[in-house]
Amino acid sequence: MEVTRVEPIVLESSIGTVSIPGGKSDFETTVRPVIAKVHTDEGITGIGETFLDDPSGDSSRSAAAGIQALGNHLIGKDPRNVTELWNEMYVHVKRGVKGYRPMSALDEALWDIVGKDAGKPLYQLLGGKAGELEAYATFPLPKETDELIEDAKWLDEKGFPLMKIIAGHGVKKDRKRIETLAEELPEDFGLAIDANTSYQIPDALAVAEIASEHDLEWFEEPIEHTDIDGQANLNRRTSVPISGFQTHHTQYAAIEHLQKDALEIYQPALDLNGGITPANRVATLVEAFNKEFLPHAYGPMINYAASLHVAAASPVCNLIEFAVYSDDVEDPGEYLASPYIANQEDVYVQDGGVIEPPEKPGLGVELDGDVVEEYRVDW
Numbered sequence: 246m247e248v249t250r251v252e253p254i255v256l257e258s259s260i261g262t263v264s265i266p267g268g269k270s271d272f273e274t275t276v277r278p279v280i281a282k283v284h285t286d287e288g289i290t291g292i293g294e295t296f297l298d299d300p301s302g303d304s305s306r307s308a309a310a311g312i313q314a315l316g317n318h319l320i321g322k323d324p325r326n327v328t329e330l331w332n333e334m335y336v337h338v339k340r341g342v343k344g345y346r347p348m349s350a351l352d353e354a355l356w357d358i359v360g361k362d363a364g365k366p367l368y369q370l371l372g373g374k375a376g377e378l379e380a381y382a383t384f385p386l387p388k389e390t391d392e393l394i395e396d397a398k399w400l401d402e403k404g405f406p407l408m409k410i411i412a413g414h415g416v417k418k419d420r421k422r423i424e425t426l427a428e429e430l431p432e433d434f435g436l437a438i439d440a441n442t443s444y445q446i447p448d449a450l451a452v453a454e455i456a457s458e459h460d461l462e463w464f465e466e467p468i469e470h471t472d473i474d475g476q477a478n479l480n481r482r483t484s485v486p487i488s489g490f491q492t493h494h495t496q497y498a499a500i501e502h503l504q505k506d507a508l509e510i511y512q513p514a515l516d517l518n519g520g521i522t523p524a525n526r527v528a529t530l531v532e533a534f535n536k537e538f539l540p541h542a543y544g545p546m547i548n549y550a551a552s553l554h555v556a557a558a559s560p561v562c563n564l565i566e567f568a569v570y571s572d573d574v575e576d577p578g579e580y581l582a583s584p585y586i587a588n589q590e591d592v593y594v595q596d597g598g599v600i601e602p603p604e605k606p607g608l609g610v611e612l613d614g615d616v617v618e619e620y621r622v623d624w
């Protein structure tokens with residue numbers, strides 16, 4: 246089998262524009278999918294995806310150009326030799342020319358081909374399911390604490406085991422919110438916080454102590470992600486698990502984090518870290534160090550399905566992120582961000598919070614050609 250053509254597809258934001266509470270002020274975000282479609286001479290087509298918060302569309306156009314440029318290295322090659330092709334792409338990407346997002350989308354598309362060629366869902370090629378997977382609700386909407394309490398009840402009824410909210414608003418405000426929520430949340434419904442790297446050590450430590458006192462599930466990206474010693478310092482000094490890794494590339498950075506005991510929970514983002522190949526390697530390293538793997542999965546459905554397969558195949562992963570972008574829907578377990586997927590109903594949170602990877606071969610999701618044309622933008 247040979248790759249004959251690589252086709253980048255840029256789509257309009259599939260959720261429109263959503264307002265997200267930031268550390269200092271709210272900001273508007275979009276989720277703009279950039280798809281890599283890899284064609285072969287045997288009629289099998291693979292799809293992979295990255296996405297961008299990109300209101301102007303400039304970064305999406307760059308990602309599409311990156312897919313095209315990097316994809317040129319795949320033409321004429323057997324797409325089933327994913328490791329060899331990933332290594333070849335990495336040689337170009339590490340020198341900074343074409344980028345990690347394009348490589349991530351292309352790697353996912355190659356694995357999609359491998360699965361379709363074998364006639365098996367990807368998780369089976371990664372070793373099969375290694376335990377049950379539940380979805381936790383990332384709830385990024387700008388809400389007051391009393392509204393969050395109401396929304397938590399709604400999420401709890403669906404079966405989500407916990408919700409994650411944005412922190413990083415300053416120690417005083419974070420303390421008040423954590424204390425109130427810890428008091429008012431439904432019993433056995435957990436709370437995690439994410440500061441998106443906005444603190445420095447003294448404030449991060451103060452918030453981590455509050456989070457520890459109230460048995461929060463984890464404290465995500467408390468400080469700058471490049472400060473590995475700082476994270477290790479926090480991780481040793483407080484009982485709340487420190488999590489992160491969503492902005493790191495490949496598997497290599499995981500080694501230093503693990504050796505320094507910087508994180509309890511590793512959250513690589515498949516749309517950015519180089520795809521399924523390195524995320525699966527991170528999962529293996531994390532397992533070897535007896536830590537937890539919990540992929541950052543905050544985006545549209547091709548990439549989400551890829552994340553689900555890797556999560557399902559890891560014995561140290563029993564949770565995956567699930568973004569609830571709106572509280573104006575009947576069922577918070579319904580996936581919202583991907584109208585261009587023909588079998589969206591195959592990716593959803595079941596009652597009780599369980600989520601499973603799709604069973605169709607490869608990544609298990611298919612494009613709806615008409616809707617793709619509706620959302621497609623020139624790049």
Ligand SMILES: [Mg+2]
Binds near residue numbers: 439441465466491
């Ligand atoms: Mg995060």
